[in-house]
Structure formats: structure tokens, C-alpha cells
Amino acid sequence: MSTSKFVRQGFPLWLLAGLLTACTTTTVDEFRQGETGIESHEAIVILGRRQGSTYETREEFVNCVGERVSRGSGAIRVIPEKEFVDSLFPWFEPRTAPLRTSDLQALMEEQVVADKIEEYGVRYIVWVDGQTETTNRTGSISCAVGPGGGGCFGFGSWEDDSNFDARVWDVSSFANVGTISTDATGQSYVPAVVVPIPLIARVEANACSSLATQLQQFVNGD
Amino acid sequence: MFAVTGNRKTTATRSLRVLAVLGMLALLSACGASSLVVEGSYPTPAVRKIPLSLGLYLDENLRNFLYIEYTETGAEEYRVSSGQTHVQMFSNLLPAMFERVQVLESMDDAAAAGVDAVFAPSIEEFQLALPQKTRLDSYEVWVKYNMRLLGPDGAYIADWVLTSYGKTPMEGLLSVEGGINEATVSALRDLASNFTLSFGAVPEVRDWLASRQNVVSNQ
Known part of the structure; x- marks a missing residue:
């Protein structure tokens, strides 16, 4: 079968894309410390921890988790992080955000804060903390361009490791009701024979997806 | 011809x-050096207002504050103007903290404005850390301020130092100017947050607020 016929017969591009994706291993752990459940008028807010000096939880990852938790059959209303943090400025800034549930209890004594949280209908605050690290970079790719054309030759690979924790605080009882941890690792490869072909492990995307699915079930009390 | x-x-x-x-x-x-005017937006603090009237005096140095980053050979590399964004930040912050805020063109206008005190901040130091020099993957800005609270007659009430820090990752930024802008806005946001929550805890300010409270309750 010629390539053109092969493509014409509808070889799905998504399958090709899938074949070009490297493998990822994801582990999710759940530690429950209290009962959970959420009413339809209630919401959650997912916030990234940014107190560390070595890393900050990326806003994109927090948004990814929020977006996935708010869809599907067990969809939960999620207040966007930026909207919540701006609305409650300066109480949830990196320097001032509550680190323990007792800090949240003290913070809720501020009438302005309590009113805003009630206005949003926030039942749970989820603190996401973690990062993706790239290690074991090996190989090299050389590219050259000449009058007759150009091309690359070589091989590169690296390993990505995403580690994220989500701590769930119940705003009604000022208690930490549980922690969900996700660890995703994957090796990416870029072989290059004339054209570089990236085989990228979607490590952070898988960590986001796994964490969001588990978090949705956890909050719904499933 | x-x-x-x-x-x-x-x-x-x-x-x-x-x-x-x-x-x-x-x-x-x-x-030549690349010039940048810092632009950003700042949220309004959700805090209880202090029932006092404040004069805000931002002097020429603050309003036109310019930081110049030099190369290793001493040539001008980046000219960062953050005066106007400071004006914007303070003008947004203080009306949320005080019952009434009046912007003063000069310290001499304070008595006529009938304010309880005048707030006059100044920038003492501005530091910029660029990824190409630090080999880190983020832009960082560190600013040291001298905050002054004066009576309407110019008398000393309080004088304290505040520092602010802002950082933004290189990832997703299209230019160095964008990185400097984001890091500066982040530092100003940090200042606004720190100032809002620490204002009443500065010993001299706390004493002054208590004395004003007594005056108000005795009236």
C-alpha cells in the first residue's frame, strides 16, 4: 500500500500522534482524614503554593487541574485562582497565605474575608504544591544547512518527573480532610535522521489529569 | 547637460x-539601552478601612523613578521606568485602606487639606536580576523603600523600611522587557500586600493610630 493511499484510506492522525508520544508512568495516592461531599451551590478553589524559595507551583498546572475538575459527570464548580486571589488581596499572596488550617481559622475572623468566601460559596480550598523536574539529559543533535539542503543527525533524551500534592481544607470545619499525591515520570526521546522526530512524554499533562480525576472523586465523596 | x-x-x-x-x-x-516603562494592574485590598484622612505625597523622585541596568563593561543596557506604576499602585492601595485620601502636590498643602497625616514613601534601592547574568530561569526584582508618615505640619510620626520582591519565570515570556515588567509588577504587588498588612503593626504607627482613636472617641 502506498503512503498516499494509506493516508487517503483514513489513517487517523491522532493515532499517529499517539504513536509518537513516549510512555509515562503515573502513581496517585490518596490519604483521607475526614468525610467529604459538596452541594450544588457550593464551590472549590484550587490554589498553588508559592512560598518555596527553590520553586513555585506553576499557574498553568493549577489551571489545568481546575479546568478538568469542573467538567465531566462529577463536575464541581471551581473558582478561578487569579479571580479568587485578586478578590481576597492581600490575604492569599505568597507571603501572607495561610499555611495551616489554624491560620485559615484566624483569617476567617476578618469579616471582609469571611464575607468574600461566603459570597463565592467556597466549601473547600485545595492547595496544590509541586513541580516538574527535568533530569538525565543525554545525547546531542547536530543540524547543518548547505546549498543542496539541510538536515539533522543525532539523538537526545531526557526524563521528566512531576510530583504534586493537593491538600484539601474544609472551610466549614477548618480541617485538613485529605491529601492526594501524584507522581508521574516519563522519558522523552528525539531521534534525528535528517528530520528530528520528537517523542515527548506528556508527564505534567498526565499528572494533571490523574490528580484532577482523583480530586473530583474525593471532593464528591465517592 | x-x-x-x-x-x-x-x-x-x-x-x-x-x-x-x-x-x-x-x-x-x-x-543603545533598551527602555521600558513598567505597566501593570494591582488589586484593591479587601481590608477594613482606617477611619482617618490621609494625604499622599509622592515626590518627583518617586514619580519619575528610573533604574538603569548596566552591562559588565559599564554600558547602559536597560532603562526601567517604574515611577508611574508606583503612582498607580499607591493611588489604588491607599483609598482602600483609609476613609479619605487626598493626593498632595506639595508637603505645604497638607495643613490646608485637613488631613490627619501625610504618607510620603521613597525608593531607596532597586535591584534587578536577569537570567542571562544569574544563570537562573527567572527574572527577579528587589526594591527597598523608606516609608514616612508625617503630621500635617511635617512633624515626624513614623519612618520605617519595607522591602519587596518579585519574580517571574522565563518560561512563556517573549522578551527580556516582558520579564522585567512582570517581575517589577510582582514586586509592587508584594509591596502592596506587605504594606497593607504590616502598616498597623509598625510600633510608631500603632501608637499614633491608638492616639487618634482616643481623640475620635473623646470627640
């Missing part, structure tokens, strides 16, 4: 001169 040739020569010479000047200008602009 000769006249025509002469005119053509003159035109050609002029064109060459113009091209040479443009070329020189292009070279000079490539070597």
Missing part, C-alpha cells in the same frame, strides 16, 4: 549620505 549630470550626482550623494546616517543610527540603536 552638465547641469543635469551635476544634479543627478548631488541627488545620488545625498541619498548615500541619508543611507549612511540611517545606517549609523541603526547601529547606534542596536548598541
